Amino acid sequence: MTTTSPPAANARFAAARQVADAVLFEGYVLYPYRASAAKNRLRWQFGVLVPPVWGAAHHEHSFQRTELVMEPRGAATLAVELRFLHAQRRTVEEARGDGSFAAVPELHLPDRVLVPWDEGTEEHVKMTVSVAELAAGEVTLAFARPARTETEPVLGADGRERGRLVRRTERIDGVLRLRAEELDVPYRAFKLTAVVENTSSWTPEADGADRDAALPRSLVAAHLLLGLDSGSFLSMTDPPEWARAAIATCENRHTWPVLAGEPGCADVVLSSPIILEDHAAIAPESAGAMYDATEIDEILALRTAALTDREKREARGTDARAAAVIDLADSMPPEVLERLHGAVRALREITHPGPPDRPSAAPGLPGDEAVFKPDTPWWDPAHADPADPARDRILIDGTSVGAGSRVLLRPGLRRTDAQDLFLHGRTAQVEGVLHDVDGGVHLAVTVEGDPGADIRREQGRFLYFQPDEVTPLEDA
Template identity: 35%
Template sequence: MKIEQIKEIADAILYEGYLLYPYRRSAIKNRQRWTFGVVYPRSYSSAQGNSEPWSMQTECLLQGDQQTRLTISVRFLHLLLNSVVQRDHQSSLTQGGNHIERQMQDEWEEGVAREVVIPEIRLPEILSQPLLAPIDFPGRYVSTTTTDATVISSSREQQDIYGQVRITAHCVEDAVYRLRVSIENNTPQIGINPDQREAVLLYSFVSTHTILQIEQGQFFSLLDPPEHLRTSAQACQNAHTWPVLIGDVGEHSAILSSPIILYDYPQIAPESMGSFFDGTEIDELLTLRMMTLTEDEKEELRHGDERARAILERTESLSTEQFMKLHGVIRSYECLQPDEEGKNI
């Protein structure tokens, strides 16, 4: 399977729970987001008694030799805070002949995809010493003031985030190795109250996951390892993530280490027209729900997160043929056979 196809599946993990139906910022279920794969700053984790993780660790087994090469990609969301000050015409007052107009401030977060790719890792090199790769994404602040009839000012702000990826391996038996990939968040927090989780999230890696690829070697499933490797597979220590084989069934050249527990070879249903950010629901049901939104709710979506707006536009343009493809699919069927007592099995 090509890396583009692997990333399509990984993106479903990256944006799982990004926004939930009805996809409005004002909806209660979208008030507390970012619950999957959060790697917090180390200082915040320490202040919380390490109850919130500042690192994520993947361990898996591979077969290789001197020619084995690895490519490791760490992916996560870097939160961006939007702030808009609006005129509140309904709350306008007149005092002493002077017109006083109240203001409302609205804030919401977007996720910006980040990726750190470490290519051409030679297996012999990480057997002798750890390979360290930096995670370093600078923040930004953009502020605009307008004369729009509604909006007075708006800003978009991201914080600097720092960390590292630590990659090691050691031999567990002839030509079989345990690979460890650790992701650490060392972002300093300046003037942030450790009890303010929402503020700390701006300094965190969100929806963090790892893609591992191998050349001149193969990975082993931890869910169904070969019999002689079961003990070694059980000894693998995975913290806040779980690695599964990814690709076409039977391939052993790539692993997705996900904060959401999956089985080997996860796939995206071919009938899906696009992401709804909610793997616990089915596309048909969410499409039907989108069709029940009021015009006011749709207007809020159109002026909100661009991914929520894309869901609305995709749903409104869905053809009857496309919609019918969402309605029930049988991928395999085995005829029921009666047992000795006449019951179906």
């Protein structure tokens, strides 16, 4: 076992590191990016591993457990990288005339307002171990980060010292435990178990100690990168049939492993405290980190650009990453902002191969068979898609329903638009039958007696109901 990662492992993790960084800084600082904002006063929500004594008393986690199945080849080695943030408490002190300093809630500078804040410094624990060693018994790596205090002078525009920032970091102790158990399956495969644990002996001096006292001694946004130099990991959500029973026995606590890196590769796993899908990726339109996944980048960029100068000064003084967001929003060209407006991601190239002597049929589409060009995506205009909403018909209670049919509306309670319930019992005319890519059927209708029906037809703006929400009437 070594406590460093070879260059090959670092290169292997490179493709996954962008998503891992998003996990590391998820919710780090939220819009409007100021320490004074209410939602920035309760921080560090994901992957926080607190000291055991604190966790037991306050029902927070002190460990993560990852289990997954891997297929190593030959004398494979496993590279592991534990990544987390170490919270350091920053206070602001103003310089006095006698050379002393005094703590202050704010220090005003021309370009920023400095305020107390908990910063997060990146920490990495790396190790490389052979699969054979893991199969022989548990491998343990203990690690520690010492307490320290650092000061940074704050200079004014004239070069004189206006104050200083004092950063205090508390000690963190932890352990990384790994083991592999060979499985009784048709192929050479192992169940890998990786446990990350905060082993700090810190005990609150008083029962009244709050979470803020525990955070500097916690592993924040903790997650693992796992890589095989030879072999592959199995997807937890889409394993091969022979491995499904083994996957079902895997127990993941406070984390979830997914295949990471480029699609088609299975030699890297990201075990994240945030549930992701296999091969998750950052949108290529994203111009930079916004640290706030609960809102759309476009909205955040527009809102950030609209902050007042006073608000921007405070955001810049809150954190270097918040300052970078402000600068990004202020300097974003219109063409970059326009790219954030939207992109279609679900349009995948789908072909439906059939027997050589007959064309393939589109799934979920009734009627004539579809003749698909080889390797032509279904959404391409060149695709010979026979769907025609104006002519397609479906059977409802034995009655053929299509454009021109009259139906009685019976909206179901499952509908999200409560206003549709007011249409219960109204009659409507079907304007078209539509099929979605999942095989679902939707009826486009106009309500009889609606004075705007002609406008709706002209603009193609209809109401939509599913077949089980209408009762056929006589055809028009």
